[in-house]
Amino acid sequence: MSLKINKLTGGYTGITIIKDLNLNIEPGQAIGLIGLNGAGKSTTIKHILGLLRMQKGTIELNGTNLTQNPSKFKKMVAYIPETPILYPELTLKEHLELTMLTYGLTDIDKAWQRAHELCKMFRLDNKLDWLPINFSKGMQQKVMLVAAFLANPDLYVIDEPFTGLDPLAVANFIDLIKEAVKQNKMVLMTTHVLAEAQEAVQKFAVLNNGTIEIVGSLEEIRSFYHLKPTDSIDRLYKILNQESANE
Numbered sequence: 001m002s003l004k005i006n007k008l009t010g011g012y013t014g015i016t017i018i019k020d021l022n023l024n025i026e027p028g029q030a031i032g033l034i035g036l037n038g039a040g041k042s043t044t045i046k047h048i049l050g051l052l053r054m055q056k057g058t059i060e061l062n063g064t065n066l067t068q069n070p071s072k073f074k075k076m077v078a079y080i081p082e083t084p085i086l087y088p089e090l091t092l093k094e095h096l097e098l099t100m101l102t103y104g105l106t107d108i109d110k111a112w113q114r115a116h117e118l119c120k121m122f123r124l125d126n127k128l129d130w131l132p133i134n135f136s137k138g139m140q141q142k143v144m145l146v147a148a149f150l151a152n153p154d155l156y157v158i159d160e161p162f163t164g165l166d167p168l169a170v171a172n173f174i175d176l177i178k179e180a181v182k183q184n185k186m187v188l189m190t191t192h193v194l195a196e197a198q199e200a201v202q203k204f205a206v207l208n209n210g211t212i213e214i215v216g217s218l219e220e221i222r223s224f225y226h227l228k229p230t231d232s233i234d235r236l237y238k239i240l241n242q243e244s245a246n247e
């Protein structure tokens with residue numbers, strides 16, 4: 001049981017963005033993927049979601065190879081995008097029903113009990129008949145969260161989780177990630193908000209020049225990039241910027 005990305009090389013037609021990227025996530029591990037704008041965080045995520053064709057390398061989740069068995073692989077993954085993706089013609093209730101169907105949740109009573117708990121947590125419990133057009137951006141994001149945690153997959157892939165959520169929702173979200181980690185789930189989240197992310201993840205992976213330069217705690221990363229104890233962690237981005245300018 002684990003996510004294993006081995007020597008991934010990929011990107012877009014005619015453009016290589018990711019080069020020989022290796023990353024492992026073990027059960028019960030949450031990793032923050034960090035790097036400058038344009039470093040390739042979203043591109044890496046798109047590869048894990050099977051949305052881009054790899055040029056080289058392999059991606060395996062719990063022994064299932066993404067290229068060889070994409071449908072089995074994708075059922076073990078829930079994606080929480082930065083910009084919510086909802087069906088305009090489906091109500092919140094119908095989105096949740098669709099999630100139950102897609103992820104094969106067979107115990108419907110138990111699934112609805114969990115759905116109600118999650119909706120209550122994000123103050124959506126009296127909005128089951130609402131359509132996405134009636135929701136604010138933050139509320140739409142919460143619908144994505146409810147659906148993902150209802151799906152209860154082995155791997156959560158989360159893009160910039162904290163933008164647009166109120167502090168109460170951020171705290172609830174972090175609690176849900178911690179709970180998932182306790183249940184041996186895996187989490188990969190991209191973020192620029194290191195302080196909040198640090199509450200949810202144990203380690204960060206630094207993406208630079210198309211590859212992962214180091215995976216470690218913020219302390220280990222500080223030491224890897226020779227940051228002084230008095231330096232703010234934001235200085236890391238200045239160093240990465242200089243490194244990519246020298247490439």
Ligand SMILES: Nc1ncnc2c1ncn2[C@@H]1O[C@H](COP(=O)(O)OP(=O)(O)OP(=O)(O)O)[C@@H](O)[C@H]1O
Pocket residue numbers: 012015017035036037038039040041042043044
């Ligand atoms: N559809 C696309 N076609 C071609 N190039 C793309 C496409 N999407 C992104 N890129 C390029 O891929 C590189 C990595 O972009 P990506 O979106 O993965 O960065 P990121 O690390 O997620 O950045 P940010 O922090 O700004 O979200 C950039 O140079 C970008 O211009």
